[in-house]
Amino acid sequence: MDMKQHDTPLLDALIRHVETHDSYFHVPGHKQGRFFDKGGRPYFEEILKLDLTEVGELDDLHEPTGVILEAQRLAAHAFGATQTWFLVGGSTVGNLALVKTVCAPGDGIVVQRNSHKSVFNGCVLAGARPVYLQPARDAATGVYAGVSAEQLRGTLKRHPNVKAVFLTNPNYYGMAQPVDELAAVCERFGVPLIVDEAHGAHFSVHPQLPRSAIVSGATAVVQSAHKMLPAMTMTAMVHAHGTSAFREKLQVALTQLQSSSPSYPLLASLDLARKYYATQARCDVEKSLPVVKWLRDEINGRGEWKALSPDDPYKLILQRPGWSGYEIAAGLRSEGVPLELSDSANGLAVLPLGLGVRECDVLLQAVDRWSDKARVPKGSTWDVPPLDLPDVSVDLPLSQVVQQDGEWCPLEHAAGRIAKRAVLPYPPGIPVVLPGETFSRRVVEYIQFLLSYGARFQGVKVTPSNTYVEVVK
Ligand SMILES: Cc1ncc(COP(=O)(O)O)c(C=O)c1O
Structure with missing residues (x-):
């Protein structure tokens, strides 16, 4: 291992x-916490000391030449x-910037239909025309997963003028795709492969984890460091190969879309997350993989429960026949253990890479307590199959919809x-209906x-008297 990976140049400069x-005599107004609300100060004070701006040797995220450049090079x-860029707007801003980098207004781009909303928003901002790739559904969970190389080849043959392919690897539930095969198809057709790897920042760190997209041949990859690595919320990275012209365009797009006052505590936590990935994560994974397996076996040993981890062992999908995923999540939450997300069939727990028996016990005890209390499933009407995402879906191009006036329409009258x-259940943030x-x-x-069933939605207005969605007037 490169010994420089133990260094944290950005954090060190901040502390110095x-x-x-x-x-x-410069922003931010709390002046390292000295003028901060007294009630909040005990919780914030250590972080506020580091909450500085681009002064002295602290460099500039948008044109880095010093410690930020050094930290990004280590990453x-x-x-x-x-080349790697640190992001302070999550994978969201990485996805927006990448679509903008590869597409000018009117350009086509192949997009997996179960992408995160930020990819579609990127298409709106760039004026791009998405061509959708329908993902296959995973039989055991009913969840949309990946696409095949053959499918991608067919789509690229039918749409030879698209500027890029934008895929998601893995999905929220840790189901990975054969990125090397998909990258080979893209290479043959001469288009860049962009991958939203928001949930896979830990990939490739251990041979038993899926290979990361950037080492599998993708041109550029977004990872939410905050999701699977020990980094603060909103932190992410873009990793890229590609030509220097491509990377310069990406730099410009990121500068346009990110704050001119990026948070130094967030940036420094990326420096630390990279150090963790490079120096400690492999060892943590080596130690925790048997614990993860033990946890899965324990849950599966409880008869009525099922615990699955399709590709990424650190995503634990929980099922209990007769109970919806929403009920599982609500039940465990009522025992003090919130899950990451739930859908109609599954609850999802996201495990730490350093998982130990203590954390497992917390989950197992909650499972046991709730199982004791909730013995008879209420969901006797649990027979609605998962939705098939629409095949040929865009009746009005995304970029035109934003120009149209909208109105709120009662949901029961929205058909047609x-x-x-x-409209998207959130999380995971994958639209069931897209604008247009x-x-x-x-x-x-x-x-x-x-x-x-208690799903939370974005794009749905619920009032005491009715439920509305916004439609084109
Ligand atoms: C697949 C996928 N991509 C991108 C994002 C956005 O990531 P962030 O929250 O880091 O902006 C999410 C968020 O959940 C996601 O699930």
């Missing part, structure tokens, strides 16, 4: 600066990229109307069904 300067080396706003798609009767029923 704090120790040698008074920060009364590029650790993750196997030609064109969506003005995406027509609400079908089936989609309306599906949304009503999920709402009745």
